[in-house]
Amino acid sequence: MSAIVVAIVLAVVAVGSVLFHFLSPWWWTPIASNWGFIDHTIIITFWITGVVFVAIVLFMAYCVWKFHHVEGRRAVYEPENKKLEVWLTIATAVGVAGMLAPGLIVWDKFVTVPKEATAFEVVGQQWQWSFRLPGKDGRLGTSDTRNISDDNPLGLNPKDPNGQDDVLIEGEDLHLELNKPVKLLLRSIDVLHDFYVPQFRAKMDLVPGMITYFWFTPTRTGTFQVLCAELCGIGHHAMRGTVVVDKPAEYQAWLQEQETFAQSMAAAALPGKRRIGFAGNKIKPGRRNLIRLSNNSTIPKTN
Amino acid sequence: MVDVVHDAVGVDDVPAAEVEDVELYHAKSWITKYVFSQDAKVIAIQYSVTATSIGLVALVLSWLMRLQLGFPDTFSFITPQDYYQFITMHGMIMVIYLLTALFLGGFGNYLIPLMVGARDMVFPYVNMLSYWIYLLAVLVLVASYFVPGGPTGAGWTLYPPQSILSGTPGREWGIILMLGSLALFIVGFTMGGLNYVVTVLQARTRGMTLMRLPLTVWGIFVATILALLAFPALFVGAIMLLLDRVLGTSFFMPSIVELGEHLKYGGGSPILFQHLFWFFGHPEVYIVALPAFGIVSDLISTHARKNIFGYRMMVWAIVIIGGLSFVVWAHHMYVSGMNPYFGFFFATTTLIIAVPTALKVYNWVLTLWRGDIHLTIPMLFALGFIVTFVNGGITGLFLGNVVVDVPLSDTMFVVAHFHMVMGVAPILVVFGAIYHWYPLMSGRMLNEGLGRFHFWVTFLGAYLIYFPMHYLGFLGVPRRYFELGDADIYSQSAASLNAFISLAAFAVGFAQIVFIFNLIWSLRHGRPAERNPWRANSLEWQTAEMPPGHGNFGKELPVVYRWPYDYSVPGADQDFIPQNQPAGTPGARAAKA
Numbered sequence: 001m002s003a004i005v006v007a008i009v010l011a012v013v014a015v016g017s018v019l020f021h022f023l024s025p026w027w028w029t030p031i032a033s034n035w036g037f038i039d040h041t042i043i044i045t046f047w048i049t050g051v052v053f054v055a056i057v058l059f060m061a062y063c064v065w066k067f068h069h070v071e072g073r074r075a076v077y078e079p080e081n082k083k084l085e086v087w088l089t090i091a092t093a094v095g096v097a098g099m100l101a102p103g104l105i106v107w108d109k110f111v112t113v114p115k116e117a118t119a120f121e122v123v124g125q126q127w128q129w130s131f132r133l134p135g136k137d138g139r140l141g142t143s144d145t146r147n148i149s150d151d152n153p154l155g156l157n158p159k160d161p162n163g164q165d166d167v168l169i170e171g172e173d174l175h176l177e178l179n180k181p182v183k184l185l186l187r188s189i190d191v192l193h194d195f196y197v198p199q200f201r202a203k204m205d206l207v208p209g210m211i212t213y214f215w216f217t218p219t220r221t222g223t224f225q226v227l228c229a230e231l232c233g234i235g236h237h238a239m240r241g242t243v244v245v246d247k248p249a250e251y252q253a254w255l256q257e258q259e260t261f262a263q264s265m266a267a268a269a270l271p272g273k274r275r276i277g278f279a280g281n282k283i284k285p286g287r288r289n290l291i292r293l294s295n296n297s298t299i300p301k302t303n
Numbered sequence: 304m305v306d307v308v309h310d311a312v313g314v315d316d317v318p319a320a321e322v323e324d325v326e327l328y329h330a331k332s333w334i335t336k337y338v339f340s341q342d343a344k345v346i347a348i349q350y351s352v353t354a355t356s357i358g359l360v361a362l363v364l365s366w367l368m369r370l371q372l373g374f375p376d377t378f379s380f381i382t383p384q385d386y387y388q389f390i391t392m393h394g395m396i397m398v399i400y401l402l403t404a405l406f407l408g409g410f411g412n413y414l415i416p417l418m419v420g421a422r423d424m425v426f427p428y429v430n431m432l433s434y435w436i437y438l439l440a441v442l443v444l445v446a447s448y449f450v451p452g453g454p455t456g457a458g459w460t461l462y463p464p465q466s467i468l469s470g471t472p473g474r475e476w477g478i479i480l481m482l483g484s485l486a487l488f489i490v491g492f493t494m495g496g497l498n499y500v501v502t503v504l505q506a507r508t509r510g511m512t513l514m515r516l517p518l519t520v521w522g523i524f525v526a527t528i529l530a531l532l533a534f535p536a537l538f539v540g541a542i543m544l545l546l547d548r549v550l551g552t553s554f555f556m557p558s559i560v561e562l563g564e565h566l567k568y569g570g571g572s573p574i575l576f577q578h579l580f581w582f583f584g585h586p587e588v589y590i591v592a593l594p595a596f597g598i599v600s601d602l603i604s605t606h607a608r609k610n611i612f613g614y615r616m617m618v619w620a621i622v623i624i625g626g627l628s629f630v631v632w633a634h635h636m637y638v639s640g641m642n643p644y645f646g647f648f649f650a651t652t653t654l655i656i657a658v659p660t661a662l663k664v665y666n667w668v669l670t671l672w673r674g675d676i677h678l679t680i681p682m683l684f685a686l687g688f689i690v691t692f693v694n695g696g697i698t699g700l701f702l703g704n705v706v707v708d709v710p711l712s713d714t715m716f717v718v719a720h721f722h723m724v725m726g727v728a729p730i731l732v733v734f735g736a737i738y739h740w741y742p743l744m745s746g747r748m749l750n751e752g753l754g755r756f757h758f759w760v761t762f763l764g765a766y767l768i769y770f771p772m773h774y775l776g777f778l779g780v781p782r783r784y785f786e787l788g789d790a791d792i793y794s795q796s797a798a799s800l801n802a803f804i805s806l807a808a809f810a811v812g813f814a815q816i817v818f819i820f821n822l823i824w825s826l827r828h829g830r831p832a833e834r835n836p837w838r839a840n841s842l843e844w845q846t847a848e849m850p851p852g853h854g855n856f857g858k859e860l861p862v863v864y865r866w867p868y869d870y871s872v873p874g875a876d877q878d879f880i881p882q883n884q885p886a887g888t889p890g891a892r893a894a895k896a
Contacts, residue, residue: 026774075609075871103704191465198779209557212640233470
């Protein structure tokens with residue numbers, strides 16, 4: 001294959017990649033949170049690294065074209081060139097710093113939760129999402145995995161008065177109020193999960209045995225899907241949820257309709273009342289069991 | 304202005320040997336010559352054949368995965384259990400049992416003794432054992448297909464708690480066999496690794512200083528040091544996980560309510576496993592990459608008839624990258640829930656490691672500059688490596704920058720990144736290396752036409768698979784999903800892109816079948832190779848016979864007078880001067896500045 005063809009193919013790969021980037025329809029989902037800073041950092045990274053990629057590949061193409069073997073050609077004997085290497089090192093370090101600096105500035109924002117953020121809890125389990133809001137007292141009650149039972153599927157501490165007015169949303173849509181920053185306290189009762197809404201950009205793993213967190217501010221109304229983003233067993237791909245961002249009035253209306261912990265305990269005490277959802281997955285020894293997924297389909301439990 | 308730093312020395316200027324020539328073990332029977340052989344060249348071929356065979360299994364698994372991802376709801380024989388088992392076995396086999404085994408056990412065993420001028424490795428019996436333990440590890444892994452519940456489907460990262468709980472396939476036996484297989488692998492590779500390191504340090508022939516070693520040796524040498532230091536972290540993590548599974552300990556297991564039942568675990572930390580795993584896992588990717596870096600330097604310089612540019616910096620870069628690789632691991636854990644302030648530290652170290660890596664890229668392309676480039680098949684693969692490695696390394700800068708990783712982690716962006724930088728680029732070097740050293744190992748050339756077909760389909764096809772895949776990650780498409788189904792981020796065109804990627808994967812897969820055919824066919828029917836067909840300088844090409852016989856160098860060990868990169872030396876008759884040719888002999892006049 002002649003050298004000119006190889007050179008052209010290399011150039012096409014470089015230029016084609018750039019064209020693909022600008023022409024393809026596949027780009028990030030329009031953002032719905034305050035984390036546009038992340039998007040900006042990605043753009044900076046694209047510019048710096050994109051220039052380097054194109055420059056290197058085009059340089060290679062040029063070398064293949066200009067210096068391919070012909071009768072009588074001899075390469076130049078040049079073991080090293082310290083000056084050039086020093087300059088290249090400095091230029092690379094500058095480019096790297098140009099990406100790291102904005103990245104760390106934005107990360108600093110990410111780990112600094114604003115004081116006015118309202119905390120609420122996300123509870124993950126195989127394979128659905130539940131939520132707990134602090135209720136009128138603004139405080140979440142304590143919880144422990146060991147408290148979990150049929151009647152208390154999120155494991156709240158029944159003796160903690162702060163928890164009585166906590167609003168429980170089991171396997172249903174979460175609503176958030178537009179433009180109000182929220183801190184999500186993440187808790188898992190079984191395995192690792194990750195609460196990912198692509199439009200919000202921010203996400204974090206749920207780790208059983210500890211509480212993790214992240215924060216964001218929803219910046220546009222809409223309905224958004226939650227995708228679990230940490231492998232959690234065979235239902236991982238079906239562990240979906242929904243987040244609805246409401247204007248204040250609609251949010252309040254939704255909030256009024258939700259059940260509190262106290263109400264759910266009272267309801268459980270009534271004879272004949274059946275709990276569905278989580279309790280429906282309780283394992284009975286010796287029987288093959290079906291796992292109910294958040295989209296209401298079932299898959300067999302593996303063993 | 305040319306800085307000539309590599310003067311060759313004359314016959315009388317090489318120090319005497321410090322250690323006597325080793326009395327080699329001479330095998331007598333067929334079994335001890337070809338089966339339980341202590342000859343590193345035979346062991347190398349054993350490693351390579353085993354690694355390639357299990358790698359083909361992993362390749363088929365990838366086709367099954369792409370069938371499901373490209374055409375969901377079409378192949379009802381693929382269940383979610385199956386899919387998670389495919390991805391786990393594919394990943395573990397490719398990273399550990401193929402790439403690590405091939406670069407260290409395969410290329411390391413064949414090339415290190417020859418390139419340093421030794422007759423064999425320094426511990427040949429242990430070297431032989433290391434292969435059979437590796438084979439046993441592979442068989443234990445394959446056995447997981449034949450036990451109740453099948454292989455583990457926990458993902459190659461095997462994160463607890465899910466990896467040992469009943470929501471994950473293979474919880475019964477598969478995970479136990481996987482962990483046992485890994486433990487065996489690590490034992491075997493410690494034995495092999497000690498051989499590679501000590502041979503490089505102690506068995507170099509007269510005149511072969513460390514700074515006259517080919518970069519292939521430097522890459523494999525530093526990678527082996529990394530392996531000896533990093534694999535223990537995986538070993539302890541695997542044993543602790545095994546104990547959690549088998550004995551009910553709680554190293555990694557907190558209080559858990561699993562599918563309605565309170566488990567007897569408590570107090571353990573899942574994040575501890577991740578730290579142990581990635582303390583191994585990050586150096587592991589450099590264990591794969593550093594040999595590729597070293598080999599590709601030698602391919603480029605030989606086939607461009609030009610010294611590798613900046614040899615000293617290349618050596619330092621390998622060493623610095625190796626050292627830094629131990630302080631970046633938690634960039635795999637940015638969203639793990641670990642203390643977020645660690646993110647500042649690990650993002651910084653991760654982006655710093657880009658600097659020596661970039662230097663190596665500049666030096667590779669500067670070797671092409673004003674070279675005499677022969678577009679042989681090894682050179683084509685080397686060029687393909689540079690393109691895909693730069694691409695894959697660059698996307699690593701996105702992911703390494705902690706806050707950018709937040710939306711991209713666990714999406715197809717990560718899958719695209721690590722395949723491009725670890726799956727495509729080093730594999731292109733493997734192919735280039737095979738086309739380059741096949742004549743040495745077999746006395747024949749691989750078929751040229753089939754080789755060019757193999758290169759073009761593999762290089763362009765793999766680029767078409769993984770470059771667009773990054774954009775699925777930007778959409779937010781998660782990894783390790785059996786199917787995405789109805790998702791608001793997933794349009795019809797994105798589904799079509801997935802289908803296209805699958806078709807490209809099948810085409811690239813077909814090209815590998817052609818390659819395997821070429822390997823086997825050329826053993827008998829390939830064009831007989833002339834001695835040193837690529838006119839290379841390093842010692843493996845200066846043996847009396849091709850393939851080299853037992854003991855490698857005949858009666859006398861070679862003496863080394865120069866570095867391996869005296870290509871196109873001004874004033875010399877030929878455009879190459881082998882390492883064992885003294886200065887002052889005809890055709891070997893070294894240039895002075």
